[in-house]
Amino acid sequence: MAIAVSAPVQTAPTARRGEFLRSMPLKAKIGGGILAVFVLIAIIGPAIAPYDPSAISATQSVALPPNLHHLLGTAVDGGDIFSQLLVSIRGTVVLGVLTATFAALLSVGFGVTAGFLGGVADEGLSLVMNVFLILPALPLLIIVLGFLPHTGQLPTAFVLSILGWAWGARVIRAQTLTLRGRDFVAAARETGEPTWRLVVFEVLPNEISLIAANFVGTFLYAILTSVALAFIGVANLSNWSLGVMLYWAQNSTAINIGAWWWYLPPGLAVAILGMSLVLLNFGLDELGNPRLRRSTKSRRRARGAKAWRPTDATPVKRLEVAP
Amino acid sequence: MRFITRRLAFYVVAAWTAITINFAIPHLLPSNPVEVMMARHPEFPPSARRALEIQFGLGHQGSLLHQYGVYLDHLLHGNLGISVLNYPASVVTVLNNTVPWTILLVGSATIISFVIGTLLGIFAGWRRGGWFDKALPAFTFVQAIPYFFLAELALVLFSSDLHIFPSYGGYQLGDTIGFNGTFIASALSHSILPALTIIVTSMAGWMLQMRNVMITTIGEDFVLAAQAKGLSTRRIMFTYAARNAILPNIAGFALAIGFVIAGALVMEIVFSYPGVGYQLFQAVTNDDFPVMQGIFLAISATVLVCCLLADVVYVLADPRVRTRAAY
Numbered sequence: 001m002a003i004a005v006s007a008p009v010q011t012a013p014t015a016r017r018g019e020f021l022r023s024m025p026l027k028a029k030i031g032g033g034i035l036a037v038f039v040l041i042a043i044i045g046p047a048i049a050p051y052d053p054s055a056i057s058a059t060q061s062v063a064l065p066p067n068l069h070h071l072l073g074t075a076v077d078g079g080d081i082f083s084q085l086l087v088s089i090r091g092t093v094v095l096g097v098l099t100a101t102f103a104a105l106l107s108v109g110f111g112v113t114a115g116f117l118g119g120v121a122d123e124g125l126s127l128v129m130n131v132f133l134i135l136p137a138l139p140l141l142i143i144v145l146g147f148l149p150h151t152g153q154l155p156t157a158f159v160l161s162i163l164g165w166a167w168g169a170r171v172i173r174a175q176t177l178t179l180r181g182r183d184f185v186a187a188a189r190e191t192g193e194p195t196w197r198l199v200v201f202e203v204l205p206n207e208i209s210l211i212a213a214n215f216v217g218t219f220l221y222a223i224l225t226s227v228a229l230a231f232i233g234v235a236n237l238s239n240w241s242l243g244v245m246l247y248w249a250q251n252s253t254a255i256n257i258g259a260w261w262w263y264l265p266p267g268l269a270v271a272i273l274g275m276s277l278v279l280l281n282f283g284l285d286e287l288g289n290p291r292l293r294r295s296t297k298s299r300r301r302a303r304g305a306k307a308w309r310p311t312d313a314t315p316v317k318r319l320e321v322a323p
Numbered sequence: 324m325r326f327i328t329r330r331l332a333f334y335v336v337a338a339w340t341a342i343t344i345n346f347a348i349p350h351l352l353p354s355n356p357v358e359v360m361m362a363r364h365p366e367f368p369p370s371a372r373r374a375l376e377i378q379f380g381l382g383h384q385g386s387l388l389h390q391y392g393v394y395l396d397h398l399l400h401g402n403l404g405i406s407v408l409n410y411p412a413s414v415v416t417v418l419n420n421t422v423p424w425t426i427l428l429v430g431s432a433t434i435i436s437f438v439i440g441t442l443l444g445i446f447a448g449w450r451r452g453g454w455f456d457k458a459l460p461a462f463t464f465v466q467a468i469p470y471f472f473l474a475e476l477a478l479v480l481f482s483s484d485l486h487i488f489p490s491y492g493g494y495q496l497g498d499t500i501g502f503n504g505t506f507i508a509s510a511l512s513h514s515i516l517p518a519l520t521i522i523v524t525s526m527a528g529w530m531l532q533m534r535n536v537m538i539t540t541i542g543e544d545f546v547l548a549a550q551a552k553g554l555s556t557r558r559i560m561f562t563y564a565a566r567n568a569i570l571p572n573i574a575g576f577a578l579a580i581g582f583v584i585a586g587a588l589v590m591e592i593v594f595s596y597p598g599v600g601y602q603l604f605q606a607v608t609n610d611d612f613p614v615m616q617g618i619f620l621a622i623s624a625t626v627l628v629c630c631l632l633a634d635v636v637y638v639l640a641d642p643r644v645r646t647r648a649a650y
Contacts, residue, residue: 146612224469
């Protein structure tokens, strides 16, 4: 907020689809591949789950390690971990997609409006963005979701996105500011295009990769936050999700009794899903900003540049400095 | 000075927003501490309901605007209401017992992680392409792993299996709280594991940012000029390059502190550390809404004060913002 954001400027996207896919950076391919597996599980998981995830055994009172009947073992109450994992991935992925979609709509709306209108409107909207950015999200989420009894997916996603849109809006606003003054926008304005056409057909197409990167970032935020919330019990614990799985594992002291097959799968699933999103975001960054992928050297330099900070370094020509 | 005035105005607006949200939540969402109290204490006669309603400031006296005025008035006088869980203790008492723990733990851990992360970032950026710089992508993955999961694993490894650190609480039960050797020693040994987890998980952010800005700064002409003058490497590295590269890290501090605090809250729950996070957890599990709201206000205030401090440091560190009105 003290430093103005200078967003990368991108070139027009390449024409043919096949070429486009092949030109994807390796990181984006790996990240996208892993993410695709998770989305596939989210779609077919509940159908291929061998057991009902909530089914409990009346006779069982110990957590069984993995065996032929239960690929990932069971919980203390006899619930099948593999089935729980398959169903939980759907819950978490759906929540992430919902939150990222809501938040993307909010950030594009606020960011483009503020950047394109400028003046007093920009001042006011930027103020709103900065306030939402500085409010501590997690305690507020805990309170709001704590007040809402038995929250379902939709209200949770809604609250998460209301507290998670501001960062994207700031980045998109900065990009809109630079685009607004470009010649092609001025040319379109001269031909008498109405403002909404300028925004939708001239500005927005040039922000697609930024919006996509922002979508992926919010996805990651939604997953990590919702898992943390569920872990401390602020969620509807009868709806399976990876955080709810971790909650039950923690609640039954799975770690202390050494039931690794219980707490490791959901934890690793969150970590791998999160990792795929980080990779995808780095890849999207390189895709959107050609300067980052001119050579392997500059690619190495760009690694890690796509964080959530307002101060990403713009790669410049390297000057050899003798250390 | 213009910069600081602008920022101050912004923080006033942000504080007002937090206070108003805090007021609005119980009015917008279904909740009732009186019902919770009546359910918790079956021995209360039905006539106690009215007394509790008055005590918790419910009962819907007057218009919404009037209630808002009363709420602001109470806030000004440091009255945040009464805890349901620790009835009849006030929320302020509860906060007084928990906030110091969190500030000591999270504050020192954040400063340590900022210093170490920035230093490592300086070295990684200086020797770009070196072995340490090549290992950096591994650190980005730390950001994708749920921090409480890492904390749990650390807890099992270091306290349950190896018995190096205690696994529960902030001090040995039975010790008297105060400035005596036993208490300080036990508080220290209880805080090492939570602090280490916070440091490990939050360090990567500072480090990556510092490295990226370092690389850009090293390419600047004034660094080349300093080398041409024949200054020592250490002097160029710290006084010329890092001195300028650290500015975005200070500016980013304001944004990062919220994330660090959020992570620390959950961390406290994992370690059952007697701070704000653990108290918030207990408040949530016991429907103690007044304490939840008080904690939200306390955390918001802390974040705002931290950001203001970061701004002051920024003004001291960067003479340009003192003269440039644009900021």
